[in-house]
Structures are given as structure tokens and as C-alpha cells.
Amino acid sequence: MSKFTGFTSLAISYFLLVSTIVAATDVHYCDNNEEYEVKVQGVDIIPDPVARGAPATFSISANTDTEISSGKLVIEVSYFGWHIHSETHELCDETSCPVAVGDFVVEHSQVLPGYTPPGSYSLKMKMLDGRKKELTCIKFSFEIGFLSSVADI
Template sequence: MSKFTGFSSLAISYFLLVSTIVAATDVHYCDNNEEYEVKVQGVDITPYPIARGEPATFRISANTDTKISSGKLVIEVSYFGWHIHSETHDLCDETSCPVAIGDFLVAHSQVLPGYTPPGSYSLKMKMLDGRKKELTCIKFSFDIGFGSSVADM
């Protein structure tokens, strides 16, 4: 047995222990009959479940047949079916613009307040071009765990 075999096993075990959990979530289009110009392949959320008061990153992998020079992301969040939050972001702050034809990634990081209740949430995201034309609309669910709280801050 090589002296490096034990080291590599230990290193792999350590990496698996401390690596951040990433969850790929099921994504649904808002309108299954719509032919969106941007096709979403998936959403990865890190860490998962999301911890209150800690940074969370949403990575959306997508593909487009058209060049996108500008636009907006409109995000709506619901908790137990109740709309609780809306925000709008410049698309070019979340990905490199112009977006070329082909695959691209939209990434958004945010720290949820420590008072955010744990549980299951749903998110609806619309991507609009510079003329406010809807390029895609997706929905997915995510969980917020019992991680950090106001008392921890």
C-alpha cells in the first residue's frame, strides 16, 4: 500500500465532510404552452436548505437562441401560498452581458434576514429583455432551515 493511499482517503473524506451541500431543484415553466426564448436547464441552490442570516446562492443554467443585450429579473417569493416578497434585478448584474447565443448562467447571492421563518417557499422568476418582453418564466420551491436566527446575530 502506498503511503499516499491513506492520505488521499483522508483528504476525500474531509472534502466530503466540509463541502457545501448543493441542491438541484425541480423547475417548472409558468406556462407549459409558451415557447420561451430562454430555456432553463436547472436551478442549483447553495447551501441547501438555506440558512437564515447566511449567504445563499441561486445558480440558474439556461440556453438562448437570441443575443440578449440587457434585461431584468423579476422575482416573487411566496410562503404557504401567500405572496411575501418581490424584487427586481438588472440581468447584467447577475450574468455577463451581452448574453451570447447558447448556454449561460445567472447567479444571484443573498443573505436572508435572521427573522425569516423556516419552511417551504416558492419562487417565481421572470426574465425580461430590454424592451420588457418576457424571455422566460419559471417556478420552483426551496426550503429555509432552522440555521442561524436573530439570537445568533
């Protein structure tokens, strides 16, 4: 086997490993006909699947045409279609404010209790400005793994 063939096999194996670790999350707008002021480019969830009892980070990459000085994130979580949890966060606690025109990231970390049931969840997030005007609304799914973290043992 030549050095080139060995390198190619290694590169392909590495690519396949990385692509399974960094899976893209499908994001959908709540209303496809709405022209939201904040456009969401993607959501990264680390780790994926989320581990019970361990920190999980949701990073939302977005873009805006207008400066945002304040606002709220309203989050609703469903499990097998049943609404199970709601929470509201100050936008400026999850990103730097004021949000300038252009690209920005909203990042939220949370530890899910060890008793959280494993399975498929869906999350709906609305971003509101300081006057409660809806800037964007997205939906996406995420998984909570069957294995607990070491902290649960």
C-alpha cells in the first residue's frame, strides 16, 4: 500500500468520525410565510445527544438587519408532542447586547436533571425585542440519551 493510499484512508476515516460527532440540527421557522427580522442560520447542540445530569449547550447562529438593544427568549419544550416545560430568559444574558447588525450567536447552557426521560424532544424558541415584537421563531428537535452522566451514579 502506498503512503498516499494510507493517508487517503486515514483522511476519509477522520471525516466520517467528525461528521458523525458534529451532526447538523434541522431548524424550521414557526411560520414559513413570516419575514422575521432575525434569520437563523443553524443550531449546534453539544453534546448530541444531550446527557442527563451533564451540561448541554445550545448555540444558535443568527443574523439581523437591525440593532437589538434588549429582549427575551421564550422557550417551550415538548416530549412526544406533549408540552412539558417553558422558560423565559433575558436576551442579553444569552448574547452580548446591544446586538449589532450582522451575525451573532445566542448561547444557552443548562444541566438537565438526572431523572429526565430519554428520548426525542422538540424545542420552540421565540426571540422578542424590548417591546415584545417577535423577531424570530424557530423549532427543532433534539435527543436526550439513554445513558446518564457519571454524576447520576
